[in-house]
Amino acid sequence: MASEYSLADLIERFYENQLALEAAIMELAFWAEQQGASVAVENLRGALFTIGENSGHIKQGLARLKGQDLI
Template sequence: MHSPEYSLPDVLERIYENQLALEAAIMELSMWTANHGGPHVDENVRGALETIGENAGHIKQGLARLKQNPSV
């Protein structure tokens, strides 16, 4: 039997939390870049943030499904 703190849902939840933390950090860098004359870089960063945001919803739904039915 696996330890609960290393179960697949737990590991994936931690990855999801890391993704949210990275998203917040990248947003801070994006705002700093936009305010210091780097609009092209800011546009690229915001494109990456959009992808992170879209994937976050998918990950969260998958985690909820795994927690409800771990055999999925």
């Protein structure tokens, strides 16, 4: 039961949530662009950039955690 709540499992779930939010933000950005909401589009693209920048770090950290005996 404890392994279900390991640090690696927790981070993996955060990462999956991040991917889901990224997809939703992409849809909003596409819709906002069609509506001509340029300020909103800029903000949404900024959020997507941040998600993209952090995604690789999270994935690498998760791989390191899974490779250690800490989980």
